[in-house]
Each structure stands twice: as C-alpha cells, then as structure tokens.
Amino acid sequence: MAQKPSIPKGTRDFSPVETAKRNYIFDTVKSVFRKFGYQPIETPAMENLSTLLGKYGEEGDKLLFRILNSGDFLKKVTDEDCKKRDINKIALAISEKGLRYDLTVPFARFVVQHRNDISFPFKRYQIQPVWRADRPQKGRYREFYQCDVDVVGSDSLLNEVELIRIIDDVFRKLNVNVVIKLNNRKILSGIAQLIGEEERLTDITVAIDKLDKIGIENVYAELREKGLSEEAINNIEPFINLKGNNSEKLSCLKDLLGVTPDGNKGIEELETVLKYLKNLDLKAEVEIDQSLARGLNYYTGAIIEVKAQDVSIGSICGGGRYDNLTGIFGLPGVSGVGVSFGADRIYDVMTELNLFPKEVATSSKVLLVNFGENEAVHSLKVLNELQKNGISAELYPDNAKMKKQMKYADQKKIPFVILIGEKEMEEKKYTLKNMETGEQSRLSIEEILNFL
C-alpha cells in the first residue's frame, strides 16, 4: 500500500446509500417507460469505431474513448506514419473499437441489424452507462448513465406527444419541477433559408443556442465572426427577440417564416404537438424556445430539452426527432424520435433540492443480537421465520459486545432489534426493541410477526 489507489478522472464509486438513491431514479424511470409500453434492450459497452465515428460531429470524434487493439497493435503502423506523427491515421490503425458515446447511435445500429425481428413501430428503452473523454466538471462526468426512450418506424407526432407525457410523468414522480422546452429543427432551417444562408445552418444554430447564456450582443458577435453579413444578422434579429407565450410566439413565427417551406412545416408540427398537449393535464411547463438547437446534428424535426427549475445544472433530459439515423447504416426511410434522461444530473438536482424520500436508504428491518453459540442456533430459527414472512432481517455474525451490536444497528438505521438470551429461549418470548423510541417488550414470534 505504498500508493493510494484511485479511479480514472471523471468516474465515481457509489456507496450503498448513493446506489439506493440512484436505483430509486432508475426504478422510477423504468416504471414509467414500461407503463407506456416500451421494452428494454441492451447493447455492448463497446462498438466498432466504424459505427461510432462521424456520428457526433468532429467534436464528438475527439471525445470517443478508443480501445487499443489486442496483441501487436502496432502491426499496421509503418515507421513513416510514426515519423510524420499522423495521429489520425495511427489512431485508426491501432484501434478498431470504442466505448459507446450515447445510446441512440448503438440503437440505430441495433434496429438496422435486427430489422427482420422487430415489428414497427418499435418502442424501446435502454438504461446503460456511456463514456465521453470530456473534461469533467460539476454535473459532467466521463462515465454516466443515460436512460433512453425512443420509438422508431412512425412519423406520427403523437410520438412526440407521448415522450412529453413520459417526461412529465417521470419528473412528477420524482418531484422535480421542470420546464420542457420545445423547438423544431425545421424552424431553424427555415430561418437559414429566409436569410439566404442555408449552408451556414450549423453555425447559426450553434450561435443562437447560446442566447440565454451569453446574451444577444455576443450572439451577434459570434455570427459576425462566422462571416454572416450585417443584413443577414438583421434578418435574424426578430427571431432572437421573439417573446410572449406559446401562441404569441407561434403567430409571430408564422408571420416571419410562413413563406419558407421548411419554416412552415416546422411551425405546423409545433402547433400540432401543442394542440395535442393542450387537453392533457401536464404538471411541467411546456415552452417554445426558438433558440433551442442542441448540438447533435442528426435531429431533423422536434427538439426537446428539459431543465430543472431552481437549480442551474444544464439540461437533465433532451432529445428530438431524427428522420434518417438508420440511413447511415443502410436502412433509409425509418424515422425515429426519442429522449434521453441524464440520471446522474437528475441525481445531483435531487440531492441539491433534498428530494429523495427518507425510506430510500433501506437495510434490514430487524437485527438479531448474537449472544453466543447456543443463542445463535435459536436465533437462526427466529431469523428464518422472519425472512420467510418477507421481513428483511439479519443476525449479527459475531458474539460481539452488546454495545457494538447495538451501535451497528443504530448506524445501519435498522429500526428494530431482537434480543434472544437464556430467558428468552426458555419462555420463547423475545425482547423486541424499537430503536427510535427505545421501547422494548417481550413478545412471542407470532406477536412479533404481527407487529412488524
């Protein structure tokens, strides 16, 4: 033990208490997914790099964890490559697998590969860790869990509506107040069309996306920097300054964008989704946010992002519609829409707002104190009886001092202790102690079972 052991940057251990809380989130999310008819799948932690590369943009490629080939991983590398320090070429030669970066791309691969076994529309959920070689920060880890729900093989906007209902249900159950922000990629491309800068769509959306973070002036500055003309920027202005409630925003957008085919379609889609939502009793606020873009460039329709109220931690859930994700794997014409819950961030939000129910951290309900070998034999029978009746119970394994055993129960927050010594064995009446109130009474096993 010369050196303290450690874990890689941006990864974490979870204690029993933390794990219990995390499972509370996973269980809640899962129960909602199931309720809406989604089925679980799992995919491998690693994928072929050919599956992963190029799907998340240039930035995403950099953030992929790559797995070194086994054996002589240098066999495809020439001395010349090394001399030239051709990093990209060498990287491809020594590594052909990578850790998954999200769950959507592996899912697309899954759909294409198993297309003959799947009946569409296919509704699946997937809860697994993903890895990104990002620089860690608060709420930002290199290993974290995503809880994805997607439906592929259906163009209906009812799917978007369903996802919003799922989001509302999950956060209602978790007691987190959220705002669901909505936009449509087609509106963004409509804007680009309108100002005649269609090929700059990405630059424009990336800049607009930062609106609430860096302010209007800085957005303009960034657009200028990207080479947009003053005229174009002036034309964007009305969109950036869009204010009011959802219907006001919609009618403004209609006036401004109605002439562009994409813009028109996007507005129509948004309108339809909102119309469906109108009659539903959602707890979460649903808000059109024309500046919402989201980086992943495979989105083509609805864009959804969820932010927690009262905590600033970035988005805790996000997603959208992607019309042709499976196309890159050779299966065109399959549209999908899905969202991803960031379990780790939800955990941080709930911790900060103290939203975990007390009873989440569960251990045994009863501890049987160990008084020695003979007593332990008798205690085992009682223990078995308790467990047979569904009561989680444990017998202290060593004949340790009473103080130590009581302290153990106290620290593990075990609410009841049963003492079985000589007297108790004779009478078959055991001392049951309530650790919270300190009360204790002599009870038969039947009485104990009834009481607990």
Add this chain to the structure above:
RNA sequence: GUGGUUGUAGCUCAGUUGGUUAGAGCACUGGAUUGUGGUUCCAGGGGUCGUGGGUUCGAGUCCCAUCUACCACCCCA
C-alpha cells in the same frame, strides 16, 4: 483540447516573514457500563503535508512539472 483555481488525518479545516517532534473538531478504537445504540466523561490509534523534481543550512510554506477536483471556453446529459 485552451485558460484559471485548488490539494495538510477517513471528513471539514488551522498551520505566522521559510525555523525544533505538523494541530483542532467530527469520525474511528478501547474504557466508564460482563444484557442495551443515538447523550456525557476518560484514554488511544491514525499524516512519506496529492506525486516527482528544484532553491535553501533548513520547505507544509518559495519555484517548476505532473495528477486530481472545481471554474470558464468548446461541447454536452
């Protein structure tokens, strides 16, 4: 990947212009209490001062590098 802040006991932190053997609280272990925890009292264990170099007669303290956590950018859950 770029720039900044940080690190002393398991945890939270003191530690003087560089100067003997690095401290406190909490936690832990034992005792007061041989069948009673959470309160109290007493005692005890625990540190290569993140790591590696350097300056100095002398470094927890100053300099450099590196790692970690955090912050901003980039990007994102």
